[in-house]
Amino acid sequence: MAYRTVIEAGRATVFLDGRISFRSYPDFRAATQLALEDLEVQAIHLDMAGVEFLDSSALGMILHFNQKAIAAAKALAITRPAPPIATILQVVNFGKLVTILP
């Protein structure tokens, strides 16, 4: 998994690329840590336009991050998932837990 984090105007956008599985956890944590710790950031977007694969471990990872974001009073959203990723999110009804934006 590759990542790039951009913070501007109170919003952190984490651009994720490639495959996200349980092995991606160290990278994912690093990618999101900055956004989580920045007091100016009120919203965090996980941009998934470049994500090719997502498994249930990755979903668990995102939920875990969502709990941290809520605790830090930040709003998390998943943005621009490609159709296969959107299907996975839809199957597990993920939209009930995290905001998903096209």
Next chain:
Amino acid sequence: MPQPLNQPRFDARPGQTILVVDDDPVTRAIARKFLEKDGYRILEASDGEAGLAMFKDQAPDLVLTDFSMPGMSGADLTRAIQRYIREHYGGLAVYVPIVILTSLGQPEVLKQALEAGAVEFLMKPFTGPELRTRVHAIAQAAAAHAALLVRAAEEQDEIAVLKHLLEHLLEYGRASLPEGFLMETLATRRINGDVCVHHAGAPGIHFGLLCDPMGHGLLAGISGIPTIEVFNTLAGIGLPLPRILSGINLRLFHLMPRHRFSCALLFRLDRHTGSLSVLNAGMPDAMVFHRDGSLTRFASTSVPLGILEDLGPLSMELRQLEAGDCLFGCSDGLTDLVPEQDLLACLRAGDAAAFPGRLRALLDQRVQDRELADDVSWFLWPYRPDALGQAPPPGPTDLTDASVPCLSLRLRFYPSVQAYDELAPNLAAFLASQGAPGSATQALSVVLSEAIMNAVDHGLLGLDSALKTSFETFEAERSARLGADPQGAVELLAVVHRAADGSFSHVWIQVTDPGQGFDWRSQLADRGDPAALLHGRGLTLIRALARDLSFNDTGNIISFSIYSA
């Protein structure tokens, strides 16, 4: 429906013909005078020879004959007519009542006439009204008799057609029966409703079906036709057993009346590897008698077929056979007759080839002269991996045009030393190079990843799903257990099927882990909104994206298919 030409059937309808044979012209005249009033056509003959000739020529519906005549007697004429009917009309539903007219009341005369085939006597002298009354009574009895004969003949025709259909449907499988495969079906009526079918798939792959439709006879036999057709078609394209069972179930559900159902036992045996899969829907336990004397049972794990539109998740039993093991299955017609302990003793009593004789003796002892209460079917197959079967003969057109397995991959990996999470995307990429569409490879990548992760996390590492309430705790525990060099391997079998035009059809995957398994039934039960689950999203994904999902009983073997569409 057209009737056979000259088929006599005496049922008192006006216009029917009565032959009166008597050397006494007065008797003939009385008969003519009174019976013509009732609308019958009367034929007369003055002796037996003339009467027989007239019978052959005119095919009357009733014969009245004097007993004592010069030349051929009434008893002789009766025998000659009965013989002529047998020879001339064969199996047709023909019944011609013969009435003896006699002034001799001795018991010996009556006995001779009855033995010859007469149905009634009329003592001379008789009056016209007496004759009319007697003929009317005979007509009523004859009509009932004729109706029974017609029904029996119709049923015989129906059974003959059904037998022809069943024979045609079964002949392909029988022609390719593997060496040593024994099976028998005993019918409680003239046709056996139970069906025992074999299908030789790819070299070394054998499919079998033992089916017991509700009831027996014609009705049960009819249920067997769609069952055999679907089995032959789906086994012909190498689909996994759950898919075959579901296919049969769906056909029966939509085709058969609601109150009819069928029990079925399916198996698939790979003679090269000894890998046996069994799926039991309502049949008595199938069994494997191992060479070491132990016994493995395959109990029913599904409701019978034709009741529910969707059978739900199916539990398929998987076992590894060794040379000398014997697979046995039977219908409840056998277990109802023979207590299991007697059956087991019979199976273990000696050479498998002599089993049919031993079982037949046991059944004869139980049944004696009574008719079977239910159809009895069984099969026995001693596993001999070194005895290669005959090459299957060319199948029916629809089978040769169907998709076939074209590639199989068998992998064993040790998660502690290998990057096993790369297996699923690599296999998906390989399938893409084989022509699998993007939707299939994407689904495979996800589903296989989940299956492998379950096999490693829960099967090999023994991680409890409850740990997933804390993501970091779970990941830390996983890393620790992987680092502790766990023993054991996860096995993966993938079989790629192509359609007749060479395009990718589907891939069937089986993942086996060395663990204790899990309670997949409760996991697959309706657990409400998946978003609310603390764990189990992987299984939700597998269930949504794969087809033919099945587990073995303990849950450490999972199989599924991914289709091109």
